[in-house]
Amino acid sequence: MSATGVGPVAGPSGLRADTLPKFVVERTRANPRRPAMREREKGIWREYTRGDVLDRVGAIALGLAALGLKRGDKVAVISGNRPEAVWTIYATQVAGGVPVPVYQDAIAKEVQFVVDHSEARFVLAEDQEQVDKLLEARGGLPRVERVFFDDPKGLRHYARGWLEPLTDLMARGREAARRFPGLFDELVAAGRSDDVALISYTSGTTGLPKGAMLTHANMIIGARQFLERERVDEGDELVSSLPLAWLGETAWSIALAGVRGLVVNFPEKPETVLPNLREIGPHVVLAPPRIWENSHSEILVRIEDSTWLKRWIFRHFMPIGEEVARRKMEGRPIPRSLRLRWLIGELLLYAPLRDQRGARRMRYAFTGGAPLAPEIILFYRGIGVNLKQIYGQTENCAFCCGQSDDAVKLGTVGRPYPGVELRLTDEGEIVTRGRTVFAGYYKNPEATRGAVRDGWLHSGDAGLLDPDGHLVVVDRLKDVTRLADGTTLAPQFLENKLKFSPYIREAMVVGQGRPFVAAMINIDMANVGKWAERRNLPYTTYADLAQKPEVYDLVLREVERANRDLPEPTRIRRYLLLPKELDPDDEEITRTRKLRRGVIAERYAPFIDAFYDGRTEVGVATRITYEDGRTATIHATVAIRAVGEATGSGSVSARA
Amino acid sequence: MLLEIQQVSKAFGGVQAVSDVSLTVHPGEIVSVIGPNGAGKTTVLNLINGFYRPDRGRVLLEGIDLTRLSPSRVAALGVARTFQNIALFRGMTVLDNLLLGRHVRMRSGVLASFVYWGRAQREEVAHRARVEDIIDFLEIEDLRKQPTGALAYGLQKRVELGRALALEPTVLLLDEPMGGMNQEEKEDMARFILDVNEEWRTTIILIEHDMSVVMDISHRVAVLDMGRKIADGTPDEVRADPHVVKAYLGETAGPVGVATR
Numbered sequence: 001m002s003a004t005g006v007g008p009v010a011g012p013s014g015l016r017a018d019t020l021p022k023f024v025v026e027r028t029r030a031n032p033r034r035p036a037m038r039e040r041e042k043g044i045w046r047e048y049t050r051g052d053v054l055d056r057v058g059a060i061a062l063g064l065a066a067l068g069l070k071r072g073d074k075v076a077v078i079s080g081n082r083p084e085a086v087w088t089i090y091a092t093q094v095a096g097g098v099p100v101p102v103y104q105d106a107i108a109k110e111v112q113f114v115v116d117h118s119e120a121r122f123v124l125a126e127d128q129e130q131v132d133k134l135l136e137a138r139g140g141l142p143r144v145e146r147v148f149f150d151d152p153k154g155l156r157h158y159a160r161g162w163l164e165p166l167t168d169l170m171a172r173g174r175e176a177a178r179r180f181p182g183l184f185d186e187l188v189a190a191g192r193s194d195d196v197a198l199i200s201y202t203s204g205t206t207g208l209p210k211g212a213m214l215t216h217a218n219m220i221i222g223a224r225q226f227l228e229r230e231r232v233d234e235g236d237e238l239v240s241s242l243p244l245a246w247l248g249e250t251a252w253s254i255a256l257a258g259v260r261g262l263v264v265n266f267p268e269k270p271e272t273v274l275p276n277l278r279e280i281g282p283h284v285v286l287a288p289p290r291i292w293e294n295s296h297s298e299i300l301v302r303i304e305d306s307t308w309l310k311r312w313i314f315r316h317f318m319p320i321g322e323e324v325a326r327r328k329m330e331g332r333p334i335p336r337s338l339r340l341r342w343l344i345g346e347l348l349l350y351a352p353l354r355d356q357r358g359a360r361r362m363r364y365a366f367t368g369g370a371p372l373a374p375e376i377i378l379f380y381r382g383i384g385v386n387l388k389q390i391y392g393q394t395e396n397c398a399f400c401c402g403q404s405d406d407a408v409k410l411g412t413v414g415r416p417y418p419g420v421e422l423r424l425t426d427e428g429e430i431v432t433r434g435r436t437v438f439a440g441y442y443k444n445p446e447a448t449r450g451a452v453r454d455g456w457l458h459s460g461d462a463g464l465l466d467p468d469g470h471l472v473v474v475d476r477l478k479d480v481t482r483l484a485d486g487t488t489l490a491p492q493f494l495e496n497k498l499k500f501s502p503y504i505r506e507a508m509v510v511g512q513g514r515p516f517v518a519a520m521i522n523i524d525m526a527n528v529g530k531w532a533e534r535r536n537l538p539y540t541t542y543a544d545l546a547q548k549p550e551v552y553d554l555v556l557r558e559v560e561r562a563n564r565d566l567p568e569p570t571r572i573r574r575y576l577l578l579p580k581e582l583d584p585d586d587e588e589i590t591r592t593r594k595l596r597r598g599v600i601a602e603r604y605a606p607f608i609d610a611f612y613d614g615r616t617e618v619g620v621a622t623r624i625t626y627e628d629g630r631t632a633t634i635h636a637t638v639a640i641r642a643v644g645e646a647t648g649s650g651s652v653s654a655r656a
Numbered sequence: 657m658l659l660e661i662q663q664v665s666k667a668f669g670g671v672q673a674v675s676d677v678s679l680t681v682h683p684g685e686i687v688s689v690i691g692p693n694g695a696g697k698t699t700v701l702n703l704i705n706g707f708y709r710p711d712r713g714r715v716l717l718e719g720i721d722l723t724r725l726s727p728s729r730v731a732a733l734g735v736a737r738t739f740q741n742i743a744l745f746r747g748m749t750v751l752d753n754l755l756l757g758r759h760v761r762m763r764s765g766v767l768a769s770f771v772y773w774g775r776a777q778r779e780e781v782a783h784r785a786r787v788e789d790i791i792d793f794l795e796i797e798d799l800r801k802q803p804t805g806a807l808a809y810g811l812q813k814r815v816e817l818g819r820a821l822a823l824e825p826t827v828l829l830l831d832e833p834m835g836g837m838n839q840e841e842k843e844d845m846a847r848f849i850l851d852v853n854e855e856w857r858t859t860i861i862l863i864e865h866d867m868s869v870v871m872d873i874s875h876r877v878a879v880l881d882m883g884r885k886i887a888d889g890t891p892d893e894v895r896a897d898p899h900v901v902k903a904y905l906g907e908t909a910g911p912v913g914v915a916t917r
Contacts, residue, residue, distance in 0.1 A: 041792070042785070042788035042789065042791070042792050043784075043788045043791070043797075043800070153793070153851060153855065154847070154850070154851045154854065154855075156854045156855065157854060268797045268798075269795070269797050269798060271797070271798035272797055272798045626839075
């Protein structure tokens with residue numbers, strides 16, 4: 001264990017708590033009437049005070065205890081961002097159990113794997129959709145004794161017994177509380193800081209998911225290390241809108257919120273996050289790159305659709321905002337004339353945009369989980385959003401490195417947080433040591449031994465440290481690509497440059513052992529579709545749109561832009577537009593939208609070969625999975641373009 | 657029984673659209689009316705909700721004769737419907753369209769609404785709460801402030817269902833709710849229809865072309881051909897009925913469910 005930085009688990013906050021439930025209990029006892037959660041339901045924000053939350057947590061915890069939940073038993077939680085899910089997570093911890101959040105968009109097979117592998121005895125399912133998945137997988141879930149559901153819609157005629165409304169569980173818990181008045185406090189007091197607080201299944205770009213066990217100490221110290229550098233006040237607002245199965249989200253809306261006493265707001269549904277964000281005006285935000293990328297693309301497209309005056313304001317003032325942001329980051333002076341123009345921009349563009357995006361009182365925003373293109377960070381900083389990169393793994397509690405306000409450097413993820421030891425191995429791999437390093441993978445000691453060697457957590461990422469001690473994450477170690485002539489490059493860096501374009505949603509760059517770099521690109525259906533409509537370009541499906549020569553021309557300009565600041569040997573020489581979107585259901589991409597390069601390289605091998613044998617088009621059959629699990633095969637001819645010359649287009653036909 | 661159609665007939669000029677059709681609907685049932693194009697299905701719905709008056713026969717709702725009542729009176733008695741070609745106010749938001757669906761339930765007069773506080777305000781809040789229940793039910797929270805004309809076709813159909821539900825109907829008449837939808841949208845709509853029936857005990861009379869959907873969700877199916885009812889029974893009975901097979905396929909026999917897709 002590290003001796004530096006953050007001291008004992010409890011620390012100087014005045015609270016003696018050493019488990020997350022103890023923080024919740026102590027904060028509630030101190031100020032029971034302060035708001036703790038808000039949920040937008042049926043058009044209005046419904047508030048729960050700390051007292052309300054503790055009451056619900058108590059009811060669920062004692063209900064689980066009454067059903068015989070023992071210390072160390074698992075409870076799977078398959079739910080969107082709702083108070084009930086967070087109550088159940090805290091309640092499971094109170095009862096001595098271990099919550100296991102599951103991605104709510106996982107298909108039945110994936111749900112079955114995680115629930116069964118974790119040996120969960122109980123499951124919280126949000127609604128009929130999740131219950132149906134569990135019923136489908138029931139044959140493979142012999143250990144699950146009961147499933148509690150939250151939203152009863154559509155479940156009226158489902159047989160009870162294995163299924164039970166969450167409200168029944170809570171009623172059972174309240175009954176237990178009457179009969180054993182001291183039980184809740186006893187349960188809370190029995191919790192210890194090295195108990196496992198959560199098992200987070202990593203989606204993993206290779207192989208089956210692994211269940212990372214994080215202790216209360218891991219999560220509390222992770223939050224406290226973060227708080228040593230970043231200001232978060234008690235009562236600050238945050239919005240919980242990312243999957244609870246992603247550790248970044250639990251580290252914020254459960255650990256940080258619990259430790260610091262924040263107000264957690266739950267949007268109405270995923271599609272209303274932006275307007276809901278605007279209503280709340282959160283003080284702190286964490287979101288993965290795709291959220292920032294999508295939001296950035298949306299702004300660009302909307303500007304394109306608006307009046308000439310607004311377009312002019314945007315084009316004129318955006319570079320000024322970015323110039324000021326760049327000077328601030330580099331500590332260079334801002335001339336008076338620039339400052340004046342910036343002020344006008346603040347009035348006309350930056351402040352209104354910030355308000356639009358719900359960033360009115362945002363102190364800072366973080367992006368983490370994967371790299372985000374420096375251009376996008378600069379864009380947000382240019383409109384006055386203090387967007388910073390954070391770096392970490394599920395296995396070290398998500399917060400490991402982060403930029404501090406006075407030292408934001410584009411292209412880096414900042415310095416390690418106090419208490420985290422970080423170094424690079426001889427192979428250039430980033431390894432960390434400290435009290436946030438997890439307790440191991442559940443039922444997988446072999447994988448644990450692979451990840452933690454001599455106390456150092458091996459990230460699998462290749463990195464560099466710049467002269468100021470800021471970490472630069474290059475790419476996954478195994479993805480670093482070497483061209484035939486020995487030139488090395490980081491595919492992710494190129495891909496992020498491409499994804500900066502509003503018209504490009506995903507990209508995979510290839511070139512290992514080949515003479516040059518090529519890219520397979522997924523267009524952004526919404527934005528390219530709008531672009532096509534403005535040009536009266538008719539199209540039918542995604543595949544059809546992606547093969548229009550005009551769209552190839554559009555993307556060509558974006559590839560050329562990305563190439564502009566790349567060294568000559570690593571520039572993209574050929575590209576094609578994929579006839580289908582990369583999809584987690586087809587195992588081409590993880591649920592957190594990381595490319596599964598192995599799967600894609602295998603499935604699209606004919607495309608990759610065609611890049612290098614000089615063809616201008618390639619015919620291929622791809623298998624796709626429909627929502628209901630049926631599969632079909634798409635037969636397509638896909639055009640290949642060289643950057644710098646124009647050639648034909650492809651065609652597509654689907655056959656079930 | 658809830659709704660009783662007694663031997664109704666309706667002719668337009670020389671065309672006998674509906675002849676001597678009887679149908680009994682029990683509370684809580686989902687009854688589908690199927691048949692080839694021009695069999696008189698939509699005419700039957702129009703006869704129920706008062707758009708047409710039958711030449712002969714009667715329509716009774718819980719014993720009340722609807723035959724001579726105006727469509728608005730029939731609606732006030734709890735019969736709501738949707739249309740084959742969506743009938744929404746395209747320039748108005750989803751929320752306003754749904755609130756309009758509450759119109760027949762609104763009690764405050766023009767003057768009281770103008771003054772606004774007191775009863776009118778309480779009423780408005782109650783109506784809004786009901787509409788929010790429907791928005792939640794149909795999962796269209798993100799569309800509240802969108803003009804309906806800008807929505808995708810499948811969503812417009814969903815909003816139209818919501819507008820009909822806003823009336824708190826005891827009987828819901830759905831005229832091809834899945835027409836023009838893709839498979840996924842059809843499955844969603846089928847789910848909503850079942851949920852409406854289960855959650856709110858709403859009786860549903862459904863016209864639909866997609867035979868697999870009809871056979872999956874209906875308690876009972878009535879088959880019309882050339883304005884006459886030729887069969888009436890459970891989906892399995894109807895599927896096996898020789899008259900139905902003949903009406904759909906001519907003389908060559910085969911199972912209905914497969915052949916009509």
